[in-house]
Amino acid sequence: MSTTVDNPFFARVWTAMSAREPESLRRLRRENLAGLTGRVLEVGAGTGTNFAFYPATVTEVVAVEPERRLAALAARAAADAPVPVTLTADTVEQFRDGEPFDAVVCSLVLCSIDDPDSVVAQLYSSLRPGGELRYLEHVAGTGARARLQRFADATLWPRLAGNCHTHRHTEQTIAAAGFQVRGRREWTLPRWAPVPVAEFAIGRAVKPAGPTER
Numbered sequence: 636m637s638t639t640v641d642n643p644f645f646a647r648v649w650t651a652m653s654a655r656e657p658e659s660l661r662r663l664r665r666e667n668l669a670g671l672t673g674r675v676l677e678v679g680a681g682t683g684t685n686f687a688f689y690p691a692t693v694t695e696v697v698a699v700e701p702e703r704r705l706a707a708l709a710a711r712a713a714a715d716a717p718v719p720v721t722l723t724a725d726t727v728e729q730f731r732d733g734e735p736f737d738a739v740v741c742s743l744v745l746c747s748i749d750d751p752d753s754v755v756a757q758l759y760s761s762l763r764p765g766g767e768l769r770y771l772e773h774v775a776g777t778g779a780r781a782r783l784q785r786f787a788d789a790t791l792w793p794r795l796a797g798n799c800h801t802h803r804h805t806e807q808t809i810a811a812a813g814f815q816v817r818g819r820r821e822w823t824l825p826r827w828a829p830v831p832v833a834e835f836a837i838g839r840a841v842k843p844a845g846p847t848e849r
């Protein structure tokens with residue numbers, strides 16, 4: 636279980652990247668948050684790039700960000716956010732809250748968690764019945780791309796990219812936790828890009844409203 640996240644190199648890289656996000660990624664962030672209501676838990680908020688896109692129907696965002704350099708920037712973004720944002724320095728594994736959430740938001744974060752199966756199960760428990768997980772994540776590729784990803788994951792990539800793992804079957808993990816995926820789509824960046832991160836998925840996964848639905 637992660638109790639600290641301390642990635643000075645990645646924090647610098649991510650700060651630069653998130654300050655220059657293309658409009659296409661901003662559109663995806665907006666889409667991932669569209670229609671949310673009530674109390675929301677955001678996991679690994681980074682510099683707080685999502686905060687500006689929460690709809691006014693969200694009453695509170697509780698954002699977990701344990702990397703202190705990124706959390707300092709997230710605190711600034713929280714102050715300018717259109718909805719109330721409370722920031723906590725816990726890792727998601729440490730985070731506990733007595734009240735169930737209406738939604739959980741994960742964007743580009745389930746790749747960086749040590750044990751995604753147990754964290755996604757924890758997120759499932761933190762939701763009210765009928766609540767939903769919104770995700771925007773990069774996911775495992777197939778064939779030669781899978782081999783490239785496995786090589787990257789076994790060598791330098793996680794160390795350079797804040798524990799990011801490129802070959803993760805994140806949507807299988809989400810379904811295995813008990814979520815029902817009600818809307819999803821995927822896309823791949825151009826094949827010529829020799830980078831291990833190219834396959835992405837966005838989706839809405841619902842915690843069934845009653846025990847019989849599971």
Ligand SMILES: C[S@@+](CC[C@H](N)C(=O)[O-])C[C@H]1O[C@@H](n2cnc3c(N)ncnc32)[C@H](O)[C@@H]1O
Binds near residue numbers: 702743
């Ligand atoms: C690639 S960044 C994405 C940031 C943000 N979600 C976004 O969409 O811009 C991954 C984030 O996950 C955070 N993170 C890594 N391990 C974590 C953990 N165990 N608990 C909570 N956050 C974590 C990192 O500190 C970092 O901010």
